[in-house]
Amino acid sequence: MQNFLRDATEFLPILLQGVWLTILVTIGSLMLSTVLGLFWALMRVSGVRALSGLSAGLINVIRGIPIIVLLFYLYFVMPDFGVALTALQASILGLGIAYSAYQAENFRAGIEAIDKGQIEAAQTIGMGWWLTMRRVVLPQAVRIVLPPYGNIMIMLLKDSSQASTITVAELALQGKLIASSTFKNTSVFTLVALMYLTMSIPLILLVRHFEKRANRR
Amino acid sequence: MIKLRNVHKSFGSVEVLKGITASVDKSEVVCIIGPSGSGKSTILRCINGLESYDAGDIVVEGARVDSNAPSIVAIRTQVSMVFQRFNLFPHRTAIENVVEGPIHVKNEPHAQAFERGRALLAQVGLADKAEAYPAQLSGGQQQRVAIARALAMQPKAILFDEPTSALDPELVGDVLGVMRKLADDGMTMVVVTHEMAFARDVADRVLFIDGGVVVEQGAAKVVLDQPQHPRTQDFLRRVLHPL
Numbered sequence A: 001m002q003n004f005l006r007d008a009t010e011f012l013p014i015l016l017q018g019v020w021l022t023i024l025v026t027i028g029s030l031m032l033s034t035v036l037g038l039f040w041a042l043m044r045v046s047g048v049r050a051l052s053g054l055s056a057g058l059i060n061v062i063r064g065i066p067i068i069v070l071l072f073y074l075y076f077v078m079p080d081f082g083v084a085l086t087a088l089q090a091s092i093l094g095l096g097i098a099y100s101a102y103q104a105e106n107f108r109a110g111i112e113a114i115d116k117g118q119i120e121a122a123q124t125i126g127m128g129w130w131l132t133m134r135r136v137v138l139p140q141a142v143r144i145v146l147p148p149y150g151n152i153m154i155m156l157l158k159d160s161s162q163a164s165t166i167t168v169a170e171l172a173l174q175g176k177l178i179a180s181s182t183f184k185n186t187s188v189f190t191l192v193a194l195m196y197l198t199m200s201i202p203l204i205l206l207v208r209h210f211e212k213r214a215n216r217r
Numbered sequence B: 001m002i003k004l005r006n007v008h009k010s011f012g013s014v015e016v017l018k019g020i021t022a023s024v025d026k027s028e029v030v031c032i033i034g035p036s037g038s039g040k041s042t043i044l045r046c047i048n049g050l051e052s053y054d055a056g057d058i059v060v061e062g063a064r065v066d067s068n069a070p071s072i073v074a075i076r077t078q079v080s081m082v083f084q085r086f087n088l089f090p091h092r093t094a095i096e097n098v099v100e101g102p103i104h105v106k107n108e109p110h111a112q113a114f115e116r117g118r119a120l121l122a123q124v125g126l127a128d129k130a131e132a133y134p135a136q137l138s139g140g141q142q143q144r145v146a147i148a149r150a151l152a153m154q155p156k157a158i159l160f161d162e163p164t165s166a167l168d169p170e171l172v173g174d175v176l177g178v179m180r181k182l183a184d185d186g187m188t189m190v191v192v193t194h195e196m197a198f199a200r201d202v203a204d205r206v207l208f209i210d211g212g213v214v215v216e217q218g219a220a221k222v223v224l225d226q227p228q229h230p231r232t233q234d235f236l237r238r239v240l241h242p243l
Helices: A002-044 A049-064 A067-081 A087-112 A116-124 A129-166 A171-182 A185-215 B040-047 B072-078 B094-104 B110-123 B139-152 B169-184 B196-202 B220-225 B230-240
Strands: B002-011 B014-024 B029-033 B055-060 B079-082 B157-161 B188-192 B205-210 B213-219
Touching: A002 A049, A002 A087, A002 A129, A002 A171, A002 A185, A049 A087, A067 A087, A067 A129, A087 A129, A116 A129, A116 B079, A129 A171, A129 A185, A129 B094, A171 A185, B002 B040, B014 B040, B014 B055, B014 B213, B029 B040, B029 B196, B040 B055, B040 B157, B040 B188, B072 B079, B079 B139, B094 B110, B094 B139, B110 B139, B139 B157, B139 B169, B169 B188, B169 B196, B196 B220, B196 B230, B205 B220, B205 B230, B213 B220, B213 B230
Parallel strands: B029 B188, B029 B205, B079 B157, B157 B188
Antiparallel strands: B002 B014, B002 B055, B205 B213
């Protein structure tokens, strides 16, 4: 235990640098996947066959490709087409695209769970499609969508470690580097695990808070 | 102001409206009665474009109703609707439900919309419930908020789709009372209902629909008290004397 504490004080500063990148990748790809996912979901429920077909196809393609392959593609293949991304950009873009598929399916489920009578009521006071979405459907869908959204956030936090495969020195990669140079595997990876856990706790609390607030009405 | 001419409508292979021709004049109250599945609600839903129709014409104030055309929005702001299941927005308070259309569809200034909204809630007897959420209101109160929401659009006509069918019996009177007052004030109303007493007292005309056609229509008291067609007679006998 004492060894562990001594190792911890030694490695923590380096690991915290990794934490910073982990947070950056997670927040960046969370925002991107949310925006993209909402966009796919709205296309899907638009009632325009071409748009919903395109969205369904895209989601299936994205879902069918492993995240790691997507990352390799963005980081190693895109330069051949003249698009050079930094490792950080590629990882945010890759994870954002990969997760947009799950976000889209979650949002769609939330939107489709809203009673049709709500949409009709909105239509009868003259609301168009977008106004109905913005004022009536989405605000109600939020409370349905939030719990799974929390899960997605936590999954994304953990999957941000895949950015290590394209050289982003986030928490997992920093841990691996320290471990391979010091051979203190137990201390290092215990620390890494604890740090991931610590980061997911605020997310869990945040979701719980949202759920409570939504359920109060 | 509302005219239907030979309106046909099918859901898949089932034809629910088989040539409906009817008209509603300004300030007239028309009740549509008939057995369930006869197409009563579908008629209302076609009038404000919630459903499309397959053939014939529906004209509201000179504008043909086409549920896929942009003009439908203008028609819907003129013809409001009140639903059987209220369909209030559960995430907004009573007053917010009422001002939603005026503010976001008609771009009315907030202060003015809220002032009018409160007056409308007072008109339906719910001045003290403005800040309540729908879940905190009884069915009758919710339906009165829904009527206030419809009125807030300053419509030329209101369509009522079985407005009291989802209510506990003791709450029906409040809603019908509000509707009677509206009728007295000259609102044009089309009401699908099973409340025969309301139809007799308040309606100018009654349409009896069965099997997707208008079987009989005329002055409310005539149709309800001296029905001519055997199907009308049979229906009324079963509604008025169920035992």
